[in-house]
Amino acid sequence: MTTFNDSTKTFARMYTYDTLQDIANYLLERTKLRPKIAIICGTGLGCLAEKLTDTDVFDYETIPNFPVSTVEGHAGRLIFGYLKGIQVMCMQGRFHYYEGYPLAKCSMPVRVMKLVGCSHLIATNAAGGLNPKFKVGDIMLMKDHINMMGFAGNSSLQGPNDERFGPRFPVMTEAYDPRLLDVAKKIGRDLGIENELHEGVYTCLGGPNFETVAEMKMMRLIGVDAIGMSTVHEIITARHCGLTCFAFSLITNLCVPDYSYKDDANHNEIVEIGRGKEPVLVELVQRLVKNIHANLK
């Protein structure tokens, strides 16, 4: 298996189909599980992975050519296991652009999920609530995203396209599966949390700084409901290789476009909000996984 480091300029070229297939094979040779559903745990949302039983756990540093998580609140483990009896694979910790990883590297695990045999991705994140109706602790089901980093010419799909993953110019009009969105809304009603459940548009900024007031104002104007630093490039990579996607944001702080607002975002508080919402988030994801599993072809 080839190895390489972060200083490689032609990064997108290095995670070739064969290299990613090697990573998938490495995992498949070490677990008997064959999950169809993959989950990415956002900041403070690693509790989802803690619910898995009969697990095979891979620390990122033990997987050949895998990056390592450097952010507090991201454990850095790939876990295969059962969520209420259904096989899943779970990234407990993701990779962010601000950690110094190119977007292709941040999203590379999504292609590994595909090569392992997954057909569905559930991505979660912590995000700042820009929509004035949102409160801290609410959940925003992602119905769409605005690819701000893409506007600046930065994409996880940059570089040579390998048709074995997907087409050169993938469509993004139904990036977030409408059926799963409806299922999640119904689960929200069943759980009695419809008042804290919203649908909305997410955007990913490069970070690691939080937004200025002027930036928040601009993003509100263009239709953003929640601001984060992940997920968009993962979903683009996932849709490119044909995964069905569902994603939600936990609103961990408010983005208030007002110079007199003093309650600034704070990473430690963001991690804590995630931990505090564990029961409802776990229930939502478990029920969603059950529904996806029941509808697998």
Ligand SMILES: O=P(O)(O)O[C@@H]1C[C@H](O)[C@@H](CO)O1
């Ligand atoms: O991995 P996610 O998108 O959940 O992480 C968010 C964005 C930053 O990494 C961090 C800020 O506290 O949380």
